[in-house]
Amino acid sequence: MTMLHAHPLFSRLESARSILVAGAGGGFDIYAGLPLALSLLHLGKEVQLANLTFSAIEGLPPDAWVAPDLAEITPGTAPHQPYFPERTLAQWLALHDYPSTVHALAQVGVQPLRAAYRALIERYDIDAVVLVDGGTDILMRGDEAGLGTPEEDLASVAALAGIEGPERLVVSIGFGVDAYHGVSHGLVLENIAALERAGAYLGAFSVPRTTREGALFLDAVVHAQHHTSARPSIVNGSIAAAVRGEFGDAQFTSRTKGSELFVNPLMALYFAFELDGLAERCLYLDRIEHTYLMRQVSSAIEAFRDEVRQRPPIRIPH
Template sequence: MTNEITKTVFLAGCGGGYDIFGGLPHYFKIKSSENYDVTLINYSFTKRHLLSKYSQQLTTLLFRVDPRLDVIWLTDDVYFPEQRLANELQVPIYAILCDYDETRIELIIEAYKYLIQERTIDELILIDGGSDVLLTGNEKQLGTPVEDMSHARAVHLLSSDKVKSKYIVVIGTNLEVGHGVHKSDIDTRLTALSSHAIFTWLWQYEHDDAVRYYVDIFTRCCPRHSIVHSLICAALQGRTGYYLPEHLRSRITKSIVSIGEETCVSTGYHFDDVMRENVYFERLTPTLNLRQVHDVILIAQGLVNQCSENEEYTCGSTCIETCNYKPQICVLMCRSEYHDITLPKDLVETNDFPWIEHVDKVARALDAFSPDRNGWIDKSFHI
């Protein structure tokens, strides 16, 4: 009997923060077969200075975070989930820096190419805690799609010769309500994707070792830094309704998310089945940084949510112009002109947005991808 590797898998946290923790039950299931080679990757909100000091830099954005014995510096106020997870699992975690100014889609691609080297990867699985990665841009309100979609776009652009199969896996889809997404929009999207689901797994704390290991590890990794996984773990341990874990009460005054069985459901899809209906995905070009990705998504939202003549816009002004392309925040109709957007030169030149010649500036809605400021998330923390 040999231990020859039969399948190589990349398991990656999709949208930053603690998303990689949502892959742990899958990781433990995969590792139960000795013939799988699994690499853990996370799109990382950890600050560059910490990554540079305590891990090995491999590319512009890619860092190898190894287990460490000297962790006196890793106090509860230090945000570094990759280091905590590496210490728990005693395996390296590969962190791809997620920074609004530094990170470009092409640099995420560079990081993956470094990890792939001369190999062929059998499966690349993106894990999202929430449902940002599933949303199309047609919804009334998006959550925090910039991180998920910049990462997903980079994965999409990896050659199929180097990555045979790409998947998207979600857990806790209803939690995106805490980021302002309408529950009805989440349900509509899940229904639309239901025929494409390749598995649906109801996580159970009492009856599944892989799920229990995930809860135990997350609990030891400074759980106050992740609202999403704190609520998933609470639901797994039998909490329901608007329950708020004690360790989150310094961050959140009240929860607007009702947790329950649906919080514990993990669903997997083929990558292309999810991205096929996205209205802006193809416009995310490799040279864009995250601020520009944000702007492209916001502008696409304007195209999707077209307004009728004389409709009141989000800033409170009223449309007084006639235009075939009426983005809801077009400054030709919105006179306040608060917040400018600088469009990428290559995007303007492609004329993907036919109304662009009429618009010198586009007003940025202050909370376009954020919940109500009185909602459940304290935006000074990552989720």
């Protein structure tokens, strides 16, 4: 049994030598895992970074591909592309003298995504995988009134659920940010409680700005906002605002003009889970198991939603 002063997530990773930190939902999700990845690096672990990508990777040169649907992105990859979060992160890592390769996983269905993960795990002899969601829609089991944007997140969960061997964990950071996409965070809390009862919840911890990792995360988000000014990450901008101690409608990009944000300290918390326990609670995971394209994942979720009775939102009392 873990002692209170030792967080269960880090206890689970203590014996791991080589750890993969992977963004589950595309876009800038890997940035949401950066504080954790840096902390593990500072502990002397070998850490590989990967992200299910929204970037245009189809035209990358042959030497960028290490396996089907898996490419290595470096600071100099595809310099002509204005939107490339994996390359932007690789550039920031190089500026700070960290290993500067970020792996891009193609936006594909569960079967090819699992094969790409297997290739990555075998290539680096990975002992543990931490799947990261910037937001909370990875915690939706499928019958909630609003799911957010679950396709990529749950394709990633399903892909890793079928791989045995490494320790597999999930972390979510950015509590509240998915309200914009219709997620009821009252239902998120209910789901976390159910995962606790099932023994799959590993607790939560914050990313303070006074820590080395917190300060570096803030610097990385500013760097990314500067280099992707036309399409900065709303999720990581909100998390960074929370880490800085901002509150309420803390606007930081014109992309949220006309929307009222609710930046709050809970956005700076990592919630940690066992991946198998999370996968077992997803009501449609079996329906996306044999998908090869992301649009098949979307169609399977839509078909499930047409059949299921939805749980109404839960209001968090004032």
